[in-house]
Amino acid sequence: MSAAAGTGRPVGRVEDFPGGEWTTVEVDGREVGIFNGGERFFAVRNKCPHEGAPLCVTAPAGTMLPSAPGRYEYGLEGRVLTCPWHGWQFDLENGEMVFGTGTRRLTTYRAEVRDGVLYVGGPVRAGATA
Secondary structure, three states: OOOOOOEEEEEEEHHOOOOOOOOEEEEEEEEEEEEOOOOOEEEEOOOOOOOOOOOOOOOOEEEEOOOEEEOOOOEEEEEEEEEOOOOOOEEEOOOOEOOOOOEEOEEEEEEEEOOOOEEEEOOOOOOOOO
16 A cells, blocks of 8 residues: 555654564554555554454465365465454455455555655545555
8 A cells, every 4th residue: 555645644664563563553543553564564453343353463364265166276365364353354455355245344544655664644445546
């Protein structure tokens, strides 16, 4: 997710966010999880839209994808965040549920690095490009 140049709140220096780990920060009174995915940062509200579980406790992984009978395809590596309470899965790219027909979305935020500082902007709306 990248924000338009000059937008967002500074939340720390890049080195404050170790690769492969979640760090939580407060942005506008909300707990936001920051994940350093190596090539990019993800910022999400640390609250499952289902029943409010803290989400930023395990590293994003992948998941099994729909495939032909007898075939098993794994995908979305590093993009799937799973709720520890009920197993709901969300795509970090867009906040949408990975499976099912539910309309609940994980709140995702714009994240941008400028001059070694990570900035977190406002929530990304459904259907918007990050």
